[in-house]
Structures are given as C-alpha cells and as structure tokens.
Amino acid sequence: MPLTDIQIRQAKPGERPRKLSDERGLFIEIRPTGAKLWRYRYKIEGKENVFALGEYPEMGLADARAERDKARALVKQGRHPSHVRRTARARQVLEGQSSFKIVALEWIGSKTGITDGYRGQLTRAFTKNLFPYVGRLPLRDVTSAHLLECLRRMERRGATYYAISLCNWLSQMFRYAVRTLRADADPAAALYGAFVRDPVQHSRPMSPEDMARFRRELAGYGGFRTNTIALELMQLLFLRTVEIRRGRWEHVDLDAALWNIPPELMKKRRRHLVPLPSRAVELLKELHTITGARGLMFPGLRHPDKPVDGSTFNRALERLGMKGFTCHDFRATASTHLYESGLFRSEVIELQLAHAEDNQTKAAYNHAQYLPERIEMMRWWQDFCLDCQ
Template sequence: MPKRIVPLSDIQVSKAKPKDKDYNLFDGGGLYLLVTSTGGKLWRMKYRFEGKERRIAFGSYPEISLADARRRKEEARKLVANGTDPGNLKKAQKQAGEDRTANSFEVIAREWFGAFQNQWTPGHATKLFSRLERELFPYIGAMPIEEIKAPDVLKVLKRIESRGILETAHRVKTIISQVLRYAIAHGHRADRDCTADLRGALPPARAKHFGALTDPKEVAPLLRAIDSFQGSFVVKCALQLSPMLFCRPGELRGMEWAELNLDSAEWNIPVERMKLKNQTKQDRKGQFHLVPLSSQAVQILRELHPLTGHSKYVFPCHRTPLRPMSENAITAALRRLGYTGSEMTGHGFRATARTILDEVLGFRPDIIEHQLAHAVRDANGRAYNRTSFLKDRRQMMQQWADYLDGLKAGAKVISIRQVV
C-alpha cells in the first residue's frame, strides 16, 4: 500500500530552513519543494512518461506560491494524460521564445548596422543609429521580424509625420526597408519587404536645399561680418575657413592637426571621414582627399595653433578637447551674424564657391568638382584620385582666397572669365 503523503501548508513552506544537505518536502501527486543547503526553495514535479521517470521545474518560492505550484502540477498531469510530455513542451516553448527574440527587429537591425557601418561616414552612422534607437526600437524593436507588416510600419511613420518631420519619416521607411531586405538575404525568416506596400502612404517630402549666397554682392558683407565676429576665436577661425575651403561642415569641424602640413600648404582628409558614396571599402583604404591651402588659410591655422595645437582637433569642443566642435557651432554663429537658415548655412559655402568659381572666375567644372570631392572618374576609371588636377587646384584655391579678400575690401565686382 503506497505511503500516504500529507499535503504541505503555506506555513510549512515559508518556515522550511536549509540543512547541511538539500532535502525535499512532498505535497503529493509528484509535486515537491526542493530546499537547498544555501536556502533556495524550488518547486519540482516527478512524473512518468512512456515508462520513464522524469522531472519538471515550476520555479522558486515565494515567486511561485504553493497554490501556483499546484495549478501547474495539475496542468502537467493533464498533458501527460493526453500523451504530451510537459518537460519537452516547456523546452519547445522556451526555444520558440528564444527564436523570437533572436529574430527581433532590433537584433537584426543591430546586425545590419554592424555589417555596413564601415561604409558610412561617422556622422551618417551616428545619425542613422540615433534614428534606430529613437524612432524604431521602442515601437517595433521587440517584434519578430517575420511578423512586421505594412500597418506596423505605417503606424511608426505616421507617428514621425505627426511631429512635422516628413523627411525623417521617409528616411526611417528606407531604414526599415534595408533591414528587412538584409533579413531576407541572410535567412532571418523575413518573407518580404512590406514597405513596398506603403508606396504613396506618405506625402512626398519636399526637396530641401541648403541656404547659400551665390551673388558676390551679397557674399561681400557676409565675409566682413565673419571677420568682425565677436564670439569664440576657435569658431571665428572655422567661420573664416568655411568659405575659403568650401569643404563639408563635418569635414571641417573634424579637422585634425595630424592631417595638416602647413609647410607644404596641404590638408589631407582621410576618405573614411568623407561622403563618397561610389567608393567601396577597398577603394577607401589608405585614401586621402587633398585640399590645397591658400596662404590666407595657412595664416589662420598658424594663428590658431598656439590655442588648440595641444588637442587632436583643430576645432575642439569647448567642453572637452577629446571631441570636435559641435555640428551646430557654425550654424549658431551664422545666426548670431543675422543670417537665417534660408539665407546661409555651413554647407551653403560649397554652393557659393561652386557658383562663383564657375560663373565669375571661369574655372573648369571638372576641376571644381574634384576639389568639392565629388566622385568624378579619372582617365583610368578610378572613382577618386587625390592628385587629379593638383596644380590647377592649387592655383584655383589661391585665386579663390585672393578673390574673397577683394570682396571684403570692397573691390568692384566684375565677372571676369579666366580659363585655367
């Protein structure tokens, strides 16, 4: 006759004390409490399935109460009666949950970002990851990627659109599409790119052009205003170099002293820091964009060196020399000078130089494009060649700086076509 087991009480369970060795307190029906020598109280159940004795864990006390453990025991007994092993079912459910987590949008998006990060400029990569963390992970990050459908994506996009940043909504849609296509290509169980179903769901984003002054008569007072800037000397130097070098704002603020050779009047920008879309990672390796420096640019940099030469960056952040100047520093300075975003931006100096160098000074467009670091293939088919038209570019950069000095001095603006 089997030994009768007296069911446990809540008091027995709560007052069970650890001993030198682990021991069991039985409740009946296979359920028991394992009390460990370290003070743990773990619910377990013994059962037989297909003639073999097996065990299943239900969790620990007090998180799982005596009543909860008994309910789980009864559910397990019903599974056994219906021919299902509760232990194997629990393992399968756990694996399914792990699979869902492993294939969540956030996990795949992080993998996609890591795979392509080296192909982007640091600034672009930072901005893109910020959009992932701010606009996507909180809303669809935990969703298994194969379960993401067009309505889920549209809900995210409409949330962004409601904040009045339609362009960002379109960019986020592109990011989602790229992650989904990456998941399809790498066997992450996504069936298709559902963003294709959202064509026309968002109003088209209006093309945004950077504010830029292209009339020499308007550029002249801007240059004089820059020379009279009353803010930080570091920012003033950056402002003075912006029209002179007409590089991208991120390239200028990230300028490092190690990239400069003032004796040979050259600035060699590592291509990794630049926006060259048509270059492969191999193309970028060891490549530099050479910016010839005019005598005026060299003078500005020599005057700045005693102040920031101890830092890695020519234009360090005012809070810490370990980071470059804020991307908003030039924009804020232009606003202090009274120029709105529709009138002039840091990026707008490129359009200023491109227009005047071509239409007023008469330099050839291919020389200008090479200095702007646009992907113009040379005679050997290379997407970028740092020495292309170098002699012509040196002459152009010096003549451009002299022309700007003339504008500041109030020289009569005459459209003289000088073909190099």
C-alpha cells in the same frame, strides 16, 4: 473515485513511493521525502508515457486537472506534452536571447562594407530613439504600433527626415531577424509612407551682394572665434562642412600652404589636396593658437576628443543673419562664380570641389593633378571673396 484536496493534504509518505489516482490519467506520487508530485499517464501509439505536471501544494488539485486537460488535448492530436513543453521552453530561452536590443546590435555588427562612422550612426539612432522604449521586448512582440510611437516622437521634435531613415534601417533589421529565425515578418514595412519629407532645398549660390553682407556680418560676429574662422575657411576653401569639422592639424602644412586630407576624412573616400591661399594660412595660424594643442582643428566644447557638432556652423551662419543660406551653399557659390569667370577649366574646378568623376578611368586620378592651376585658382577665389567687402 476522484481525489479530494483533504486526501492529498493528509496523505503521509511511506518507505516507498506510492500513488493516489484521480481520473483521466491524473495521479499524485507521494515520495518518501514527503514530496507530492502531479503526474499524467497517457498512451500514444499503444505506448504508455508519464508527463510531469508540477508539485503540490504549489499546484493545487484544480490546477493539476486543468493542466491534465491541456495535456490530454495534445495527446488527442498525437503530440507528446513533454515534447511540446521542451519546444516552448526552448522558444522562451531563444526569445530571452532575442530581445529587440540584442538583435538590433547583432544586425549592426553584422553589416559589412560600411564605415565605422556609419556603424556608429546606426548605433546612436537605435540607442537614442528605440532602445529606451522597445529594447527589452522580445523581438516577436514588437509591433508596428510600437515602432510608430517611437518614430512619432522623433517627428514631434522635428527630426522627420531622421525618422524616415530609421524606418528604413528598422526594415533592414527585421528582414535580418526573419532570415535568422528571430522574427516572422517586418512590422516596419507597414510604416512606409507614414512620414513625408519636406521639399528638398537645393544649394543656392550667394550673389556678390550676399557675399559682401556675409563678410560684413562676419567681421562683427561676437560668437566663438573658432566658429568665425570655420565659416571664413568654408568660403575660401569651399570644403564640405563635415571635412572642415573633422580636420586634423597633422594634415596641414602651413609652410607649404597645403591641406592634405586623407581618404578616410573625405566624403568620397579619396585623398584631397587643398591649396591654401594667404588669408587661409593666416586664419589657420590663428586657429592653431586656440586648438593647436589638440589633434582636431575644431574640437567640440563638451567632448574635446570629438569634432564639433554638425549643426554648429549652420547655427553660427544663422546668427549672422544669413537666413536662407547654409554652409553647403559656399560650395555652390564658389562653383558658380568660378565657372562664370571663364578663367578656369572645368576639370580643375571639379577636382577642387572633390566631385566624383563619372568616368571610372578619370576617377583614378593623381590627387595632385593640376596643382599649379588649382593654386592659382584658389588665389583668385580668395581675392574675389575679399573684394566683396
């Protein structure tokens, strides 16, 4: 006869364990301690097995029968319910250790052959744009829709290009997760083409008239003096913005009028010598009175131990009224006018621009190569800039 809830509730423990049978292999074991435990008896390949379902009253009679039916379905497939349960629990543990955030940080840490700066960029991108929304989710639960929502947030704040880069990084991360058995597919792949880059704006040189306007506006600029100095140094030295931003006083020799930038601070990872014309030395001496007590030449206002933000100088250039130009255009300007002058060899110009050599043999150059010609060229370029007043 099938059990009733009253029978189970009224059953008293004895000196030894005893069983009350229900049907289809279900029974409840009553221990001397008073514990009442649901069990399911079944056979596979002629061998009898017992599967623990739960404890009464946390699991009532109806629930026990439902769990018995699930176990019977597995037995009919020749599968032990206990094995299936262990596998499910192991998967739950693995999923708990495989949240989106955990796997993402593991992937970032596993990448080899990248700089600390690039690793930091990846960490910041995931931390700001993804972890607050999907970081705690098991990786297998993260869908294309989740990722699209995160990337759309970036698009709405005008970071479309960054969203495209992050989509590519997401795809790399999910492929890593597939290889390490934490994911079955790459949901980021479905988002390729969802975001469109704006047309590329190539660098354009300033004409002498543009240069004259720049210097007039610079002379009357009322913003931070460090920004004014940075902009003029960019014109005179035509370094990349990131190389100016990360500049350190320990690499500048004002007496020798040389800025010796180590490889780790250069985009191309090659040491770069910058001859300093007299106006640049004058500007750097003034800057030293402002930031010379720090290691960084251009520290950030909020975080003085880090370089100034990457957009700071471009914003200052916009405030000067130089619409349509960016700080990178100083390099195009110098290159154009130096070549047009006809006074300097291309090797000297390209070396001072710190461009990569196509020929690998030439690439292994001495960073002080052509230094006398480069010093003379930087003096000429200074005079050309100052004449545009």
